[in-house]
Amino acid sequence: MSKIIYRFLGLLVLITMLAGLGGCAGAGGVEPLPPKQRLRVATTTSLYDTGLWGYLEPMFEKQYGVELDVIYAGTGIALEFGRRGDVDAITVHDRAAEEKFIADGYGVKRVPFAHNxxxxxxxxxxxxxxxxxxxxxxxxxxxxxxxxxxxxxxxxxxxxxxxxxxxxxxxxxxxxxxxxxxxxxxxxxxxxxxxxxxxxxxxxxxxxxxxxxxxxxxxxxxxxxxxxxxxLNVYSAMAVNPAKVPGVNIDMANNLISFLISPAIQKLIGSYGVKEYGMQLFVPGDVAGTK
Amino acid sequence: MAEIWNGFIRAIELIISLDPEVMEIAGRSLMISVTSALLAWAICMPLASLIHFNRFLGKRALINLIQTFYSVPTVVIGLFVFVLFSRAGPLGGFNIMFTPAVMVVGQTLLITPVLLGLTISALSGVDKSIVDTARSLGASGLQAAFVVVKESRFAVVAAVVMGFGRAISEVGVALMVGGNIKGFTRVITTAISLETSKGDLELSIALGIILIIIALAINLALNRIQQRS
The missing domain is CATH 3.40.190.10 (Periplasmic binding protein-like II)
Structure with missing residues (x-):
């Protein structure tokens, strides 16, 4: 009788292993031995729901050889993730809250990268x-x-x-x-x-x-x-301040911000969705005249 | 209603074509929940034996308390695990927030009460005469206890499967501490939650059907085991 139990447990283990294999294959097959570093970014839902992050993510991952974990959340909880050290960077759109985040020492700098x-x-x-x-x-x-x-x-x-x-x-x-x-x-x-x-x-x-x-x-x-x-709706990116929140992957967070404001990506942000929807979803950069 | 039919067709298409993203998500769901169920079993088997084979003050109350936790809301466990494992939290040093590992921790915590309670029931359900027979044949207390554990195995496996079912079907813990990260912590339930919020009902229904098929397969396997016994 206990054979059957072992068989069942064996089956479960097998399923788990197969699932593991499937997961690896899905992640891209052979990976270099040192596991890729991960960068966590919390983003406001509008940048996620529109598919913009899904569009930019593979480009960033390819350019910097990093796994980008995009966590979608409202600006309020996204900032809280930053304060608690659960993410390395944040892209949100609430200027007053962002300025407070920086004034409290949690954010390095507010970098506007798109608006609509x-x-x-x-x-x-x-x-x-x-x-x-x-x-x-x-x-x-x-x-x-x-x-x-x-x-x-x-x-x-x-x-x-x-x-x-x-x-x-x-x-x-x-x-x-x-x-x-x-x-x-x-x-x-x-x-x-x-x-x-x-x-x-x-x-x-x-x-x-x-x-x-x-x-x-x-x-x-x-x-x-x-x-x-x-x-007016301005989206900005902020790296979480490693001096205040230990363990932040600041170098890669800075890479992400440079990536977002690089001319090539700015151009892609500006043209994102234009073909599908017949109009511009995001205007690259900040608004002229405001800081 | 058209959505349900279309969802059904879509599910069959996704399964037959072995859609890589859906397979990956389903595989991850299975892996996380099976791990949680086995982990919870490893915790509950000795703990349940301790509780069952010992007489102590407040035993009934303890069992009642365990049964109360059967229905703890998943988001409460999610919140609890988030506060514990967030980098600023007491266990933040593990640095496992927003990873599959923390999802396993959360789901294990979620199903431990159910598994513990059912394992105690399983042990209590073993025919008393078996203990008497074992003792009369000269078995020590410990040996008799092992006989009881062995006799309870089918009910225990049923309990583990029940725990697995609660783990794979929950969304609160997975979404809150996993973060539903594409290609990393996205599981069937969180994917359904996201696709529904995107208004993609057909894909959601298809994923839901896949979840039910997994549950069906596991239950059939379980039934087979129990019939053979």
Missing amino acids: YFLIVGPPADPAGIKGLEPEAAFKKLIESWKGSFVSRGDNSGTHAKEKSIWKKAGYDYEAVQKAGAWYIEGGKGMGPTLLMASEKQAYTLTDIGTYVFYKSKLELVPIVDKGETL
Whole structure:
């Protein structure tokens, strides 16, 4: 009888080994003996959901002979990963939070490498009648008219921070907005899922243009508000400061930042998705005039 | 509903064509969860024997406590392991955050209570007369205990498979401490979570079907073993 048990255990071990082989084959077959070094970067969901990181990752890995681990998370938790030393570099889009991160000594330097714009998207019928307004005026009308709902990221991400800043500029206390009624929905999801949820509920939401364009074919949402300087969205990269957080792979993190701002990659960022979606998802570099 | 049908077709396509990415993800899922289940077994077998064969104060309460942890949410374990193994945490020196190793740790922790509880039940389920027979034939207490452990083996294997099932189907620990890194810590459940968030329902359903097929295969194997016994 116990033979059968051994056979079963043997089978499990065999499966495990086969799986291991499969894993290795998937990772690229023969590898040099010293295991490749790994670089961990935490990124905001919009850079991941649009596929930009998936596009850049193999190029960086090839150029520097390193395994790049891209972990997608909202800006809030991405910065926390940095503070705790779980990642070596961060690419996010919440300037105030980034500056605090650096002021607290956790980040070396804020290096903007791309930008685009936020949009308020919503159902084509535009029940609240906010089309074409400035973002602040649109939010004001939304909260006062009680027509149409709004899905908020509600996850401390860069987009969520932007939303809060628009509420503030429109003259509302964010806590009051959160309690304003059932029309205000805190999704607690990444950018892509939030868009899908807004489309499902035929609600308005704030999104970066890149993720919106990427998801557009799956959405019944149209751009409602797309002008206003508040809507600027700057992505920057930061290496985690090895002086404050021990164990950071700072050399490779610096390589990653140099890679992102190198002319060749900047050009690729600018042209990413243009062919597929008929428009630019990311504008390379920082915005002229701002730092 | 069309998605489910299309997902089914897609699953069959992915399996027949041995799609390298899907195979890699499925292989990794298996490897991590099988390792966790075997590790948990290695922890639980001696621990369960200790608890079962000894009489002590609070034994009933301890077993109740173990059973309470059957239903501990996976994200709570994920959070706990994250706080422990994050570089700034007490076990940060191991530097295994966002690796398959920490996923194994988390899943082992997750399924240990289930395995422990079921192993104790398995030992309790052994016919009392076997102990009496062994003792009457001159076996020492320890030898009699070994007889009981041996007799319980089928129930124990069932417990290990149950633990494996909970490990391979969970997403909380894998996502939180694994980070769902492509080609490194992405497993079936985290891939489903990501693909669904991308709105790619067909691929998600296909991956879900593959997960169910794995579970089915393991259960069939288990049934065979139990029938032969």
